[in-house]
Amino acid sequence: MASTVETEHHAPAPAEPVRDGIWRRPLKNTGLVGFLTTVDHKKIGIGYALGALFFLLLGGVEALIIRAQLMYPEQELISARTYNQLFTMHGTTMIFLAVMPLSAAFFNYIMPLQIGARDVAFPRMNALGLWCFLLGGVLLNLSWFFPGGAPAIGWFAYAPLTDRQYSPDMGTDFWIMGLQILGIASLVGAFNFITTIVNMRAPGLSMMRLPLFTWMTLITSFLIILAFPAITIALVELMFDRHFGTYFFNVEGGGKPILWQHLFWIFGHPEVYILILPAMGIISEILPVFSRKPLFGYPLIVFSGAVIGFLGFAVWSHHMFTTGLGVVATTAFAFLTMLIAIPTGVKIFNWIGTMWGGRIRFTTPMLFSVGFIWMFMMGGFTGIMHSSPPVDAQQQDTYFVVAHFHYVLIGGSIFALFAGMYYWFPKVTGRLMDDFVGKIVFYLMFVGFNLAFFPMHILGMTGMPRRTHTYKSEMGWDQSNFWSTIGAFILGVGILIFVIQIVYAYYKGRKSPKDPWDSRTLEWDTDSPPKEYNFAYTPVIHARDQVWEDKYGVEAKRMEKIAPGKHGIHMPDQSWWPLITSIGLFIACLGMVFHKQPIPLTAEAVFGLEIVIFGLVATFVGMVAWALEGPGGFHLHPDPAEYADATPAPEDGHGHH
Amino acid sequence: MSSHAANTDDPHAALEPLKKTSTGIENKKLAMWAFLASDCMFFGTLISTHLIYRKVYPTVVEPTEFFDIELTGFSSFILLMSSLLMALSVSAAHKGNIAGMRRFLLGTIFFGLIFLSGQVYEFNHFVKDAGLTLSSSVFGSTFYVLTGTHGVHVALGVLWLSCWTACSLPKDWAWYTLRGGRFLWLPIRVIFAPMVGRYKHENALDVEVAGLYWHFVDIVWIVIFTAVYLVEYLPILGF
């Protein structure tokens, strides 16, 4: 019997896509259906980017309302509750819906190109990640429209404020379940990226030849798979506390609220590196290109990235120096935290070393990158300051900390992500963004950012606590707050111009050649924008900065190209099931939010777990259908002109998939 | 290197194209190991929650009064045996012995179900006789959520392996050979009927990956068995 099965399997691959599974597989790869069923890492990357930019603007508007409220003392622009909701949603949105997905957009779009892969290892899982991210964002923001409104618990959601007794409304449940879906999105993405980077590198592309951005993608993915379980479990425990009467964090039953802080920061601290390491990767790509020099001390930068990631799991309690930890624990966590300054410093030294002796061109991506180094350095210094618990005792939960992490996350992550967007925009769209407008955006953002956040150092040291919706004039904080608000609006104008510019450039920008910056890494060797199959040939890598070597290096280090075999290039099929599975999860999570809650429009009906079960069944059906459908696949035959200089494929080989 | 890959008489060779990755490890297997690394943190967090509360409140409940260590020991035995069958099943799958693989898979599922029944019985006993519920004490909260999460893992594993068992049935498998009430079999048929006859030798990898998951659930139980059950019998310990 086995042999019968075998011969069936080895039937020649059909030229047409396989129409298998419960539903017919979608074939149309344009329009709405094409987008909803796509498994192409590039389209998924663009989906992530658009979603993330939308949420960046949303979170930005929330921030501007916050700053407007704080512009003058004792203002009553918004209520205390609204303010608390705004800062909760601002933090959650920026971390989970803006910076992480924007990084994920680069992981998706750029990383497979950098390693010469046709797609990621599990294309449909990749689509699932995108849909979970978008639906998670929707779920979180749906809370605004239900009684009680958005959560007002802070992005850290310290128990027991999240207990039903203190936050009876559904907002907290929206927050819990929204984060669970977003966690799934991050996790499936991370498993996918790890497998892709480790397993799907082009021939010759050894780990120590990987572009730095790909390395940071790998380390970030490991951080995600190891950090997110902690928050997942903490959220499950909190959900049980709120819905099923357990006592994990409830003092009356013997629960310890401090446990929530530990579990949260076991996740939360690596999360900080999840936000910053991709940015460091982007910077490490851009600096060499515009200095026309290779990265200085590549092995050490890779190694320090790994060390930062590893140490990130050993320092979580430095967020809790004021919670009454013992002297030994405090000291240990303080010294471990200080250690992190060393690998971080290494990176800065090496970035300067990269530019040293180079030929620096100040294009927009380069300006953002240099701005990143300055701002990140500032954020690092304040980080060193509150790694010392006595200093932190004054700074914890004040605007000093707000200044610190905005220097790291805006001056750091956002600046780097903007650098990345300016840098890779020509690759993604085939069009250039205007350099002059780009510089205006940079200077507006740079000035606005510093004006908004530098005074916060002083506010913090002069005693202004975070998360307060107003303050008294006697405190002497009026002036700094005023200027800070002005700065925030300048920063907002900068970002607005950026959005206009990116839309304009998409339609009207100048056409870009495939390598407009004279770059160094593999993604610049394919078309702009890349074809569906990324590379018409299989690249065989012989050097770290392969594209640079091709242009300026010695003959021995030139890239070899292998033409596709006679079957053409194998491509995965599109699928509805990732979308359906994620909708099932969405329904299940929504059902958990509605559990035993009076829902508008259903005045009398109160749901138990019916909706959750329905959603889980839908998820299960989606997964089974997904598995039965199989990866499918079809073959494309690129125009031979695209691989004119390639050597023919060996007859029996499948080529590099 | 893969000149014999085209030799279709050799079922082992059918797996060769899957191994054409940079590391020689199949994508699915690597992703599963990464998932298991991640799952270590899941259960690590749950187990720490339980142990922390046991340590902080060592005398609030006396679990040994209602624990039935013989039953739990038997459950451990069952899971270990199921792991053996799973390993044999993967081995059979790699040899291309589909019938053998299916037999061992059925055995694994059977043992998994026994384990689950044991857990249901145990929970029932704790709730009814010992009055231990989710909200009776923080011990109840941590105990049920920890062992319950493990139980859900086992149940998902049973479901997963059932799918592969159904897939491994021959295409001409006659459902009427299964005796039983129509209503019992109907949902099972609806779910599993589309899978019948789909197993191909290249799916040996999928069975192996499902097996990795199953073994992991087993080793989590090894830890839970010691950390949650056995140490309770050492009264002087507060860890």
Place this chain on the structure above:
Amino acid sequence: MRLRIRTPFLAAAGLAAGLLLLTVGCSLNIEGQQSALDPKGPVAKNQYDIFMLTLYVTTFIFITVGGALAWVLWKFRQRKGDDPNFIPPQSHGHPMLEMGLVIASAGLLVIIAIPTFGGIILKKVVPEELLDGAIEVNVVGFQWWWAFEYPEQGFYTANELVFPAGRAVKINLRADDVIHSFWLPKLAGKVDLIPGQENFIWIMADEPGYFWGQCAEFCGDSHAYMLFRAIALPEDEWEEWLETQQRDTVADDGSFEPLLAREDWGYPEDKILKGAEVFRQACAGCHSVNPRIQTNGPNLAHFGSRTSVAAGWYENEYDLLYRWIREPEKVKPGNFMYRGFLDRDGRTVIMPGLKDYDLSDEEVHAVTAYLYTLR
């Protein structure tokens, strides 16, 4: 016609100068009510010193590393007329230099680490020489006010911490509902008040003084309004204060009539007596006026001698106090004085609030005046 920024450095320098000026302008204000840069006690002083040390160290790094960065950007920039195809030497790294910088930065961290350890211990442990004469206070955080208990004397007060200058105050911190954080920036860095756990902090004021403090951990709707005041008194005034605080302020016959001599009431007698009646009906359920009893609202014995109301948000003036009682929901959204206490499910009311009493303007005036007779 396109404008081109040819001299990014000039622009950057101008920017830097402008920001610097603005920064200097803003930082002139370091002596605010809650400034940690203006320490008045040994703990805050120690923390300030370590902060300044980290500031010096990081400024040193900023000047050296930042200087190197600025120099590199200036020196190696592509100038007008440079050959655009110039390829600089492709150097890949310099391991010895990199290791040297790693070791140097580790050395700088050691400079910070040593006093850090001393600071950690100082915050936790009252130095031996200060133990003599130290007093003890228990602080309990509530949404959104503070209860202060003087266990050695056995009385309670609220929202104003009074202690003798020049003596250490050992403070035990507990919370009743959610997490709060006790912070008196001029005297010591913060320590959290966490339900189900007791924390410790000690403070000392070198000189008599009046200090502002604030809750520093987000604790719900009115977190921003959870302030308090701390008053360090000279020794003789402290003794006097202690004695006053332990006196009863109202008659113990249940009439809530003030014990203060009638000629000192300062308001018409019938107004005060009416106020006492309103207080008995609407307020006494939560507010104790007996200094030895703590109920679930702030203790109001000797309220008349306090300097602030509404947990330090308002100065203790008639109009502000009137407003606080008249429309508490507007002054502090979500407060329990207005909406009452809820059960664990967050829905059932177990103790009514002012919204259920519907006091008239006249009654509020009466109770406001009455409160000033509690001295």
Place this chain on the structure above:
Amino acid sequence: MATTRDMADTQQKSDVPDYIIEEHKKYFTFFNLSIALIAITGIELVIIYVPINKWFVFSSLVVLSTVKFLGVIWWFMHLRWDRALCTIVFLIGLILATGTVTALMLLFSRDPDGPPEIMTLLPPFLW
């Protein structure tokens, strides 16, 4: 494992591929392993009732469970035969999880108001 070798030696038919022989060898490994695992479980069940030093019993439990754990991942889960990278990936998670559990256990004390036990070894001013 004489049996295994005997079987391999007596394989006369040249058309039996190597991987079949490999899988046959694994059968014996798996059986032996499962017997060992059950034996260890039995020992664990008995040892908790033996009236000897409880810390010794506790340490034995930890060691025995670790042996079981490693046995399953090493043989049942094929790490023995797979590439080292699988082991490395899993160990990253396992080590971090173990470290986190340990650190958490040290951070929480049995007495809610007291120091963690490990700190009782240190001078009191450090608590």
